[in-house]
Amino acid sequence: MCDSEKMEMFNNFYDSKYTLDGIYQLMLERQFCDVQISINGNKTYAHSVILAVSSDYFKSNLTKNKTDMYEIHFDDVNEGTMKVLIEYCYTKSIKIYEDNVKNILKLAGFLQITPVVGACCRFLAKCLNTKNCFEIIKLSKLHSSHRLEQQGMDFAKEHFKEVIRSEDFVKLDLDQLAELIHCEIDVSSDVWSSVKRWLDYDSKDRMKYLCTLLSFTKLSLIPSQVFLSEIYPLCKNDPTCVGLVSDVARWQIKCGEKLNVDSQDHVTTMLAVGSWDFYSSSIVEIYDPTKKNWSKLVDLNLQKTAYSVAIVDENLLFIGGYHGAKYVNDLESYNLKTGERKTLSPMKEPREHPAVAVLGDFLYAFGGYSPQNGFLSTTERYDLKNDTWISMGSLSIARHGCGVAVLNNEIYLVGGCTEKAVSVTEAFNPISGKWRTCASMNIKRMWLGLAVSNGYIYAIGGRKINSNITKKYSSVERYDPIADEWKFVADISSERYGIGGGALGGNIYAVGGGDGSILLTTVEEYDVDKNEWNIMASLNYPREITNIISVPWKVLKNQIKM
Template sequence: MIKNALKNNERQVDRVILIGGSIYPPSQVIEEYVQTNKNWIKFGDLNVGDRSNFGIVQVQDKFLILGGVDSNVVTNVVESLNLTSGVLTKLQPMTFSRQYPQAAVLNDYVYVFGGPNTSVERYDLSNNIWNEMPSLSVNRRACGVAVLNDEIYLVGGWINDSSSSLVEAFNPITKTWRTCSSMSVPRMWPGVTAFGGNLYAIGGKKLDTSPSERYTSVERYDPNSDKWTFVASLGMARYGITVFSNFYNGTLLAIGGSDGNSLMSEMIVEEYDVARDIWREIGPLNNGREKAYVFSVSLEMIKD
């Protein structure tokens, strides 16, 4: 049973929930961000057994767990998670088995990309069906994904055995892909989010060097000018960062990730003040994790 972690007399705001992450063993603890004092508390547990490397999205009032690896086998299983009870309900499986699938939600459809092939498919929750969409231009994985101006952007990743700076946008109305200006540097596993009409690509790594290079750098994309510019850098180089756009106070949270060396890096949380172009470290996670998923959850979705 996942219990309500905030007391009834606390300020009633949407809840920020962090789920999953590819720490071994896979993190089963769900954490909640308490915005009033900028720290993290346990919210509940994710009971997925040995399953790991899955994707998670929120669509309507449901959380869908997509694919992953179960007992060393890549799966196409899709389950709906009830945050209140912790119960998982099986839905129609994906057409393809996928490990680390990239996924986004737009207009109540779930779009799933790669993991690790070029296929794209769309899930209709209302009818519990999957439909194939136009494929990726190249086989890519470990990229960032975000929705901006009713398009889905795939940013960076690992393409043709090399870290990539490629940026592409998918228009679900025309069902077409277009290529955007590339980032200034190639980024595998960047943290990506949309905020204030722009995209942000945070951290990541480059595997073409030995040892692989980890980034503190952050780039911002303006879709109107189709240009990337550098903004203030992170305090710690990391890849596999989870990014939360906090529209309440105009900040971004760069959550967890890894520097490839220390567990401490997987617990780090930095807050970016968008207006002031400044990063600062805030309350760390209680459980180290990288490539996790973060959501803003309305109070109506969580009941005692």
Template sequence: MSCDNDEASRGCSPPNVVFEASTQTPTNEDCESPLFTPKGYCLKTVEHSSLALGNIQKMKQQGQLCDITLKIGLERFRAHKVILASVSPYFYAMFNGDMKEQHQSEITIHDLDPTAIDLLIEYSYTGQILITPDNVQVLLPASSVLQIQEVREACCKFLLRQLHPTNCLGIRSFADTHCCKELHLKSHVYALQNFQQVVGTEEFLLLPVEEVKELISNSQLNISSEEDVFTAVLNWVKHDLGERSRFISQLMVHVRLPLVNREFLMTRVDNERLIRDDSECRELLLEAMRYHLAPERRCALSTSRTIERKPKGADPYLFAVGGGSLFAIHSECEVYNPKSDTWSVIAPMLWRRSRSGVTGLRRLLYVVGGYDGNSDLATAECYNPLVNAWTPITPMGTKRSCLGICSFDGLIYVCGGYDGASCLSSMERYDPLTGVWCSCPAMNTRRRYCRIAVVENCIYALGGFDSTNYQASVERFDPREGTWAPIPSMSSRRSSCGVVAYDGHLYCIGGNDGTTCMSSGEKFNVRRNAWEPIAAMHNRRSTHEIVAMDGFIYALGGNDGSSSLNSVEKYDPKLNKWTVVASMSIRRSSVGGAVLDCINLEYVLKQTMS
């Protein structure tokens, strides 16, 4: 096509082009494709946003079309307002409101770190940022000021993963300063759960007095004994004695001195000059001594300082202790985690023991008496799960194997058993605070291989062997009255049975009736004063252990009449049904077992067993 001169002088118009759909045969392009719409062909470039931002970032690096300079100290950073405003509500308000900075080409920002600003500007263009231990302390406050929530939350998550006894108090303070509520709460809980390690750090010694009070007054403090809290307070005060001695009574009121054992109370607390020179502290010491001197009156002497601390986040674990298989007596022990259905090895006992009594009290595991393969034992020891270690305690007044044991009202009761010569009916009580055993009224019946448990403030002794007969009889001891009384007998004779109290009922499961090893079980309804049958176990068991944990009753180990067992099963009282769970690592007849609530037990085992 061409234009003559006249047309050219008037301008040459292009010919009309028709863009409507043709009535001719269409091309091979599928008209039903998602790219086609009734209005036309839809083009969507998937990487458009990232490509555009990438090009804008290149322009920033080359200083092209930048319309804002941020001055941080001596550093200057060029950028595009629209990019900063799209990521930071702080910059959005600055560049779109009535602020004077709206029309400025250079803005000075005070009190923020240049490194953090550089990283956050880069994040605005790329959506990526690397948080490290070196930059998190400047990134968190900067992202908070600029209201870049994604980075702020990422910094908090990073710090949570860095929590350690040596830094948790510092992170807690840092989180409080920058209003990071979740980080503050979790670092505080971490400090409570790891108190025994935290008090040995410089961070603890440098805390202000109010924060020390906040820690030691908390009922969720994770400690093995109240002695740890007393020692922590003294260490903090003596770190700056001249300035801090005036706070001693304010802090000691939060130490639960009645729960400190007597030896520590007399040798450490009473001899501490800071305590003796302060009248309020002396009164707290007298309160603790009165509590120790009258075990029977402890309920009447209860205060906030006599209540055991219960740490948050503790989970129940089942401990299997000692026992025997074939010709071996075990000192080896293991622990079961019901959440993972796995067993782990823990530190072995100081003595080999089978036929011992095992119970938990104040987050410690106590093992009493038993048989070592040569003789019956009076020795006893306790296990601390916070350090995975055993410690000897005062021996009983009588050698006992095949004994019954339970803990009640801060005391440990043992009764019956065998002393190497005869079946026993005697009873003893151990006070962990004083380290003293004392005699209690004897049962009406001699019972070897008996079991005892506590229901509604009374101790029940069940079954056993009296040197002549296998027993179905049951008797009840009321510690308040100091007397034993018979109650209805079980439906079956049971020696070497398993006994546990759960939900107001007394369960007696398995055992030996003198002719066979049993799998049957029954429960005693205290209110109805009657026995009722329950479903039988999968295995016949005697000399096994029965414990209650997390709404289930567990039966572990024992003997099925021909061999020692390592199998474990659990009973659901609601369904009246038994289920097999993971087996122990070794066979254990005459095994002892108990449940303790523990925190970070797997971590402790990993650190101490490697």
């Protein structure tokens, strides 16, 4: 009758809708239903195929244990909200109001009805105001709606002065608060008052984040009376915080007599300690931030090299190293105020250049090198109060020549080598005892300098060795822990490795190092605002693989005057 190759497609979309309407009517009449849903003891009925195509939760649960009638029980669920969502599965229509949006979003998220979750988030974005934005941010994070969370944060930044007075502001988590105050807000007194309010809400648990939050605050714009009466008392006993306020403190030296404060106590300086070279390894140099030069502080006559250094209160700690033909596991202390020296409990194994960090009441030693075991993945923790070491879990890879930094109450290990240089970045949480993998650097680096300022980590210079070919770097990368991202910033003046990385007054310092031929005395300062490096006064002693330690000037003021 017709050519067999001819074909015509007939679409009756009206009948499709009529079919769904008909199935919905059958549900209301409880006909052909094969699902019994018990909501807080009350029963409703539906068709499994309709629920399964609309909800991943139902699809997963309705394919298990097939019987003539499925039975699903829900407790502590709003019955009206459940019925509205079941109705949506049939009609693809739902009414969202301010009064029901939270219940619908919560249950739709649980049932994995994605279109309804999206509709609720779009509705909430239209409802943002200064009273509810933090509640909406919390909801968005709970339901993994990154777009709504960003819309909420953008609204909060735009209306900063108003939203910080809301009740929900103090319930922000650290990352959300850091992102909020990290934006360009000109009124730093408002930023500080918001930080203080957030800290005071749970000071016992939150005060440990003071240094991190201060790094996002334009301290120089805060009135001096507020700075001295509110901020400095919180910082004066915390060496990590004192470094952030040193520039402001030096500016206030001019009015120190008027304000009746000891202006020297505000200032932080740097010490250059250790070197691969035996001669300069025992000599400690001090940087004068007023005269901007270096001078010899003390010769410790340590008789070893390749050690790592940490500071606890006024005590320098010297960990591991190389003594003559022997790798050592010893731990020694030197009191910067009194000159007293002590021999403390040794580590469990010898380590050359372990990555060390102090956090809380503990000193941590990660990796390093020993001739017996080569590159080390083992870690140890020293109890500062009880003078005891314990072994901890191993690193994911053996590490030697890596950078170490403390930021946001975590310890970061960056780069290093396991025969070859790596770009790996990992963060250790001392509370959970777990490591997390962060974004890798753009370049593989060993013997890099590492420094922390304004909430960022800077990786400076370094080198890599592949197939006996050594590549040295002048490039510098900056890590943003919020974005989990490394980006290049301005290069230092020359390629070198074994740099000591330091921070003072918000700026970064690259101290010493080697260029493959000689040890260097070069010192450069990175202006974080201008993104440029400037040559500073040189060291008096050449140093490669040196430790730069920040110290409050008041610790040293009995030995040397500004």
